[in-house]
Amino acid sequence: xxxxxxxxxxxxxxxxxxxxxxxxxxxxxxxxxxxxxxxxxxxxxxxxxxxxxxxxxxxxxxxxxxxxxxxxxxxxxxxxxxxxxxxxxxxxxxxxxxxxxxxxxxxxxxxxxxxxxxxxxxxxxxxxxxx
Amino acid sequence: xxxxxxxxxxxxxxxxxxxxxxxxxxxxxxxxxxxxxxxxxxxxxxxxxxxxxxxxxxxxxxxxxxxxxxxxxxxxxxxxxxxxxxxxxxxxxxxxxxxxxxxxxxxxxxxxxxxxxxxxxxxxxxxxxxx
DNA sequence: CGGAATCCATATCGATACTG
DNA sequence: CAGTATCGATATGGATTCCG
Numbered sequence: 295x296x297x298x299x300x301x302x303x304x305x306x307x308x309x310x311x312x313x314x315x316x317x318x319x320x321x322x323x324x325x326x327x328x329x330x331x332x333x334x335x336x337x338x339x340x341x342x343x344x345x346x347x348x349x350x351x352x353x354x355x356x357x358x359x360x361x362x363x364x365x366x367x368x369x370x371x372x373x374x375x376x377x378x379x380x381x382x383x384x385x386x387x388x389x390x391x392x393x394x395x396x397x398x399x400x401x402x403x404x405x406x407x408x409x410x411x412x413x414x415x416x417x418x419x420x421x422x423x424x425x
Numbered sequence: 426x427x428x429x430x431x432x433x434x435x436x437x438x439x440x441x442x443x444x445x446x447x448x449x450x451x452x453x454x455x456x457x458x459x460x461x462x463x464x465x466x467x468x469x470x471x472x473x474x475x476x477x478x479x480x481x482x483x484x485x486x487x488x489x490x491x492x493x494x495x496x497x498x499x500x501x502x503x504x505x506x507x508x509x510x511x512x513x514x515x516x517x518x519x520x521x522x523x524x525x526x527x528x529x530x531x532x533x534x535x536x537x538x539x540x541x542x543x544x545x546x547x548x549x550x551x552x553x554x555x556x
Numbered sequence: 557c558g559g560a561a562t563c564c565a566t567a568t569c570g571a572t573a574c575t576g
Numbered sequence: 577c578a579g580t581a582t583c584g585a586t587a588t589g590g591a592t593t594c595c596g
Contacts, residue, residue, distance in 0.1 A: 303530065304452070307523055307526045308448050310525075310526035310529075310533065311445065311446055311451050311519075311522060311523065311526060313446070314522060316446060317442075321435070332557085333558055334557065344589070345558080345559075346560090347588090349558080349560080350589090356540065357536065358536055358537060359536025360536075365558095369557095370557045370558080371557055371596080372557075372558090373557080373558060380529065380533075380536070384525060384529075387518065387521045390518045391442060391445060391518040391519070391522060394514070394515060394518045395441035396434065398511060398515075399434065401490060401511055402490060402511075405488065405511070406489060406490070409487065409488040410488070463578090464577070464579080465578075476578080476579075477580090477581095478568095478569065478570075480578080500577095501577045501578080502576085502577055503577075504578060504579085558596090559594100559596090561592100561593085561595100562592085562593080563592080563593100564589100564590090564591090565588100565590085565591105566588080567586100567588070567589090568586080568587070569584105569585090569587090570585085571582105572583085572584105573580105573581085573582085573583105574579105574581080575580075575581100576577100576578090576580100
């Protein structure tokens with residue numbers, strides 16, 4: 295039996311998992327899969343991310359050794375982001391998970407509908423509670 | 426080229442990924458790997474989770490078709506939780522990710538130390554800012 | 557262009573208390 | 577035992593503004 299989630303490092307592993315679960319981190323990793331991208335190009339491709347969050351996400355990924363930040367000292371400034379080998383190695387299990395998610399979205403949707411109709415739709419859509 | 430993260434379902438997939446990244450959901454799935462567990466037993470094994478969060482996590486996982494909730498109408502009440510086939514199928518890619526996380530924790534730690542010493546430790550430990 | 561800083565709304569979560 | 581309900585602290589994230 296694998297024991298890499300035993301108490302001692304459980305929190306640490308969980309911490310990494312959370313990064314993967316982070317909405318933007320995964321998208322950034324996906325987008326940078328095979329090419330380096332500039333800040334705003336990355337932002338445009340992801341879509342819906344604020345510049346603040348993209349900055350924060352990139353900083354964290356950079357600190358964790360997932361992405362590489364390269365500044366070209368031009369005018370105007372040009373900054374390129376690319377995956378490091380570590381980042382690329384993360385890409386694979388993430389892709390597997392993405393594949394699973396994509397394949398099972400219908401199952402999840404069906405399960406939700408079944409659950410909601412069994413327990414009352416109003417229970418989950420709790421914005422309908424009156425005064 | 427796989428396109429399961431194309432714009433249309435990108436958000437949906439991301440949503441599933443977030444569930445995986447959810448601190449407690451993964452731990453619950455791990456704990457329920459091969460056996461059914463009762464509420465408090467599950468809580469004890471996870472450790473550090475409030476009863477509120479365990480309830481919420483289990484409800485969500487149940488709604489998504491990941492876990493099965495079985496109530497034995499005894500006194501006192503006895504409720505058992507177990508993974509559904511869908512939940513078990515999620516276990517595999519999650520395990521792969523957990524394995525990656527465990528293997529690469531040292532790399533991440535080293536990357537962080539390098540980053541911090543390069544950019545100034547005070548920058549990341551920003552609790553030291555004076556009045 | 558890329559990013560830092562500030563402000564503010566909301567979401568998340570833990571602690572606590574009460575219930576069938 | 578297995579929850580539900582409420583409350584308050586904190587984390588998260590968007591919008592905006594300013595700067596090199």
